[in-house]
Amino acid sequence: MDSPSTGPGSAPGAPTAPLRMLPAERRSLGALTAIYAARMLGLFLLLPVLALYARRLPGATPLLLGLAFGAYALTQACLQIPFGTLSDRLGRRPVILAGLVLYVAGSVIGALATSIWGLIAAGLVQGAGAISGPVTALLADLTRSEVRTRAMAVIGIGIGGSFVLSLVAAPILEPLIGVPGIFWILAGLAGLCIVLLYAVVPPPPPVAVPADRPPLTESFTAALVPYYLGMFALNFVLRATFYGVPLALTDVLHVAVHDHWKTYLGVFAASLPPTVGFVLLTERAPRPGEVLRFGVAFLMIALGWLAFGYGSPVGLWTALVIFFAAFNYLEARLPARLSQVAPPALRGAALGVFATAQFLGAFAGAMAAGALYGSPMGLVGVFGGASLVALAWLLLARPGRD
Secondary structure, eight states, X not given: OOOOOOOTTOOTTOOOOOOOOOHHHHHHHHHHHHHHHXXXXXXXXXXXXXXXXXXTSTTOOHHHHHHHHHXXXXXXXXXHHHHHHHHHHHOHHHHHHHHHHHHHHHHHHHHHOOSHHHHHHHHHHHHTOOOHHHHHHHHHHTXXXXXXXXXXXXXXXXXXXXXXXXXHHHHHHHHHHHHHHHHHHHHHXXXXXHHHHHHXXXXXXXXXXXXXXXXXXXXXXXXXXXXXXXXXXXHHHHHHHHHHHHHXXXXXXXXXXXXXXXXXXXXXXXXXXXXXXXXXXXXXXSOHHHHHHHHHHHHHHHHHHHHHXXXXXXXXXXXXXXXXXXXXXXXXXXXXXXXXXXXXXXXXXXXXXXXXXXXXXXXXXXXHHHHHHTSTTHHHHHHHHHHHHHHHHHHHSOTTOO
């Protein structure tokens, strides 16, 4: 929440209503939220169906399936910081345009893929458009500091909405148009984003890059590194979970793919009250770091429950409710807290490292899930391994760090 401000004629120290966004700020925010959410929708739409589709392609093995599932995250992780640096030098819009063009190209490759290697290539090319940092930086360029936190929260809501929509839409779309059809939708969404970028978003003012900008190494401080590790772990367990859950629903519980959305929508809706509870508790707790630890503990419990209860509809459903409650809270809490802890001169670099950790975690989780699923442990190994990663995070998230 923005800090209260005082205006002309206000009594000293008297709070006033938060500043309103200017029309240009609202227009920029709406378009950039749509661009960010559309790209994340593309990523999330594949999450519930890609593993089931990829294993039917020629050449598929559990490990290659994990690579296909995590290829997008690999190139995202490698290119987040370079794309952010290029946007400082060449301008935000040209770099975002290049990233969206790469995303279109990768989506077309995915739509035409006839083997597991084609699917891996599609993910690598899609992920090469690593524009999360430039989009966030462009939003910062186009909004005043007094309303920027509010603007970032709207972006977060857009991402959350795309996540929920994808969990419901993907299992319905897959039987109708198949995964190749979903890839064509992704290409169309990226094309729409290009139109929004140039038709709605105003060009940003020139940003002077200080000659004495702190080096990237200064972003790795004791205060910041725990948030990078937390984001790595959070996305590791997300990828591993959604490698395993669609397989458990289809192969163990014999739920038709087009009915998976009922499970996802039900557990997500049931997870909202405890998520809100976590948020309210954080705002009121004298030591919010303890609440974060509770969230990580709930995540670990949910994954351990999945490891031994995925064979029961009630067990899987209950574990997923706990998982979503913890995940939703942690996914919002980590970047919000990082933006508060990072010094202003290092904030952009810290967010770049944070995004890199996010996608590295997603790639590592996909690869680990593929290796564990192909081992004698199967799904028990997938969910159990993710629970151990959450346990390691819990041990690192010591009280008082948040």
